[in-house]
Each structure stands twice: as C-alpha cells, then as structure tokens.
Amino acid sequence: MKLVVALGGNALQADGKPATAEAQLCTVKATVTHLADLIASGHQIVIVHGNGPQVGRLVLQNEYAKPVTPPMPFDVCGAMSQGLIGYHIQQALQEELKRRHIDKPVATLLTQVVVDPQDAGFQNPTKPIGPFYTQEEAEALKKEQGYILVEDSGRGYRRVVASPEPKRIVELATIQELVGHEQIVITVGGGGIPVVETENHTLAGVAAVIDKDLAAERLAEDLGADGLIILTAVEKVSLHYGKPEQQDLNQITVQEAERYITDGQFAAGSMLPKVRAGVKFVTSQPGRMAIITSLEKANEALTGKSGTRIVP
Ligand SMILES: Nc1ncnc2c1ncn2[C@@H]1O[C@H](COP(=O)(O)OP(=O)(O)O)[C@@H](O)[C@H]1O
Numbered sequence: 001m002k003l004v005v006a007l008g009g010n011a012l013q014a015d016g017k018p019a020t021a022e023a024q025l026c027t028v029k030a031t032v033t034h035l036a037d038l039i040a041s042g043h044q045i046v047i048v049h050g051n052g053p054q055v056g057r058l059v060l061q062n063e064y065a066k067p068v069t070p071p072m073p074f075d076v077c078g079a080m081s082q083g084l085i086g087y088h089i090q091q092a093l094q095e096e097l098k099r100r101h102i103d104k105p106v107a108t109l110l111t112q113v114v115v116d117p118q119d120a121g122f123q124n125p126t127k128p129i130g131p132f133y134t135q136e137e138a139e140a141l142k143k144e145q146g147y148i149l150v151e152d153s154g155r156g157y158r159r160v161v162a163s164p165e166p167k168r169i170v171e172l173a174t175i176q177e178l179v180g181h182e183q184i185v186i187t188v189g190g191g192g193i194p195v196v197e198t199e200n201h202t203l204a205g206v207a208a209v210i211d212k213d214l215a216a217e218r219l220a221e222d223l224g225a226d227g228l229i230i231l232t233a234v235e236k237v238s239l240h241y242g243k244p245e246q247q248d249l250n251q252i253t254v255q256e257a258e259r260y261i262t263d264g265q266f267a268a269g270s271m272l273p274k275v276r277a278g279v280k281f282v283t284s285q286p287g288r289m290a291i292i293t294s295l296e297k298a299n300e301a302l303t304g305k306s307g308t309r310i311v312p
C-alpha cells in the first residue's frame with residue numbers, strides 16, 4: 001500500500017530528556033526501525049514529521065541571540081527545522097535499510113505549503129510550539145515577551161502560534177516524481193514552510209506553523225495514497241482522555257468523530273487535528289484508510305490489531 005506516515009513529536013525527541021541533537025538522533029534511530037518494518041512489509045511510505053518542539057526552540061534561540069546576531073524569522077526557522085529533522089531521519093533510515101539489505105534511496109525535500117493570508121488561524125493561535133513551562137513560568141513569559149501560552153493536554157504550558165490550513169503543496173510535482181520512482185521521501189516536514197501567494201505571483205514566508213497532520217492529509221490526497229497513518233504518543237484515540245472514565249476507541253465512524261469533535265473530546269492543537277485529518281482523508285474518496293496509533297503499534301494497526309481506525 002502507498003502510505004503517508006505522519007510522525008509526532010515523540011518519534012523525534014524522548015520525553016523528559018534534554019532537547020539535544022544527540023537525544024533527537026537517538027530517538028530517531030529507534031523510530032526508523034518501525035518505519036523500516038513498514039517498508040519491509042512491502043508498503044511504500046512517504047514520511048511527514050512534526051516540528052512543534054524544534055521550531056519553537058529555534059525561534060527561542062534566535063530571540064535570545066538577538067543582541068549578537070539578527071534573528072531569523074519564523075518561516076526561516078520552519079525551513080531550518082525541516083533540515084535538522086530530515087537530516088536525522090534520512091541518515092538513520094538509510095542506515096537501518098542498509099542493515100536490512102533493503103536497497104531504497106531516502107531523501108528530504110524542503111517543502112513550502114501555501115496558506116490563505118485571511119485564514120482565521122491567524123487571529124486565533126492554536127499550535128503549541130517549543131518547550132513546556134510551569135504556570136508561573138508561563139505567566140512571566142506572557143508578561144515579559146507577550147507570548148500567548150495555553151495548557152497542553154495536562155503536560156504543562158506552551159507557547160501557541162497561528163496555524164493556518166494547508167492549501168497547496170508547492171513542491172508536489174517533485175514529490176510525485178520521487179514517489180513514482182519508489183524513492184522514500186521525507187517531505188512537508190512541520191506541515192511545510194508556510195507561504196502566501198503575493199499579488200505579483202511570488203511566494204512569501206509567513207509567521208505560522210502549519211499542522212503537520214492536516215498537511216500530511218493534503219499530501220495523502222494529492223498522492224492518491226491508500227492510507228494516512230498518524231503516529232503519536234498514544235496507542236488509541238480516547239473519549240474522556242486522561243479522566244478516570246477514559247474510553248479507548250478501536251474504530252470511529254466519520255459521523256461519530258464529528259459528534260465527538262462537537263462534544264470537545266479532542267484537544268485543539270493535539271488530538272483534534274489528527275481526527276480532522278483522518279475524517280477528511282476517508283471522506284475524500286471511497287476505500288481510503290486512516291489510522292491514529294503509536295509508533296510501536298503501526299504495523300499491528302495496519303492489520304486491524306491496534307490503533308484507532310476512522311471509517312466512513
Ligand atoms: N481524546 C484524546 N485521545 C487521546 N489522546 C489525546 C486526546 N486528547 C488529547 N490527547 C493528547 O494528544 C496527544 C497527541 O497530540 P500531540 O502530542 O500534539 O501529537 P504529536 O505526536 O503529533 O506531537 C496525545 O499524546 C495525548 O496526550
């Protein structure tokens with residue numbers, strides 16, 4: 001099957017460990033074994049990854065370094081995050097495939113994604129980025145830096161930024177060409193570098209972080225993929241997540257998903273875009289599959305033994 005696989009933050013950085021390059025590479029080396037399993041099972045995969053923690057830290061590094069060097073704007077930090085994450089995934093996956101004697105080229109493609117400058121997301125920031133803060137730290141940052149911070153799924157406070165909807169993948173033809181030649185492409189990283197089309201038909205970067213699950217969905221539709229596999233920290237989507245009455249879901253219909261969304265079961269900026277992406281993909285054309293699960297359960301989920309499957 002042709003699968004677009006979206007990798008969440010835990011596939012890139014271990015919880016509770018310092019966010020060093022070494023820690024990221026170490027986590028990525030474990031992550032790629034699961035991706036290699038999918039490839040070894042005969043699936044053709046296209047890899048999309050998140051960048052919330054990384055782009056947030058790059059922006060922070062740039063802001064703190066202001067006295068000595070001009071800060072890079074948000075879109076450039078997005079491009080840097082695609083480079084640093086893609087580099088680790090491609091190096092680790094190349095090594096893992098070589099170890100398994102699987103002869104497939106792997107490359108990262110820097111990708112821009114067009115957004116609408118009028119997108120409501122610009123007025124209502126929802127995308128958590130960078131490190132987690134305590135409530136006290138969050139209040140201080142709000143006052144000192146003017147950041148908008150929100151509580152993120154019981155894990156602490158994080159800065160949130162605008163997250164407009166992905167409209168068009170600029171480098172789609174190149175991705176199609178590479179996928180058509182059975183190459184493994186790491187693309188639309190961090191949801192893509194957000195750009196807007198200017199009046200004179202050029203592209204200009206904007207300060208935002210596109211949701212990578214929604215961008216992966218756009219890509220999966222554009223490539224005519226059979227499946228959208230969203231890999232995150234939890235094995236299944238739940239109702240009443242984190243509460244004593246939590247109920248894990250094996251399968252949800254589009255109708256049920258829409259009802260649960262209205263009931264506020266899925267947190268904005270975390271589980272909500274994943275469910276929305278799954279719903280959009282399975283309704284885009286009959287026969288398409290969407291699964292939300294953990295990295296470790298990816299293979300099992302494809303055979304219906306784990307994960308949450310969204311069905312029409
Ligand atoms: N209803 C829900 N069911 C399962 N997880 C949920 C739910 N609502 C919020 N979450 C949280 O959302 C997280 C996934 O979102 P996030 O961490 O932003 O994803 P990513 O892996 O792409 O970085 C889960 O690990 C969990 O903590």
Ligand SMILES: NC(=O)OP(=O)(O)O
Pocket residue numbers: 007008009049050051052053128189190191209210211212213
């Ligand atoms: N861009 C993006 O959606 O990143 P995360 O998955 O890390 O939040």
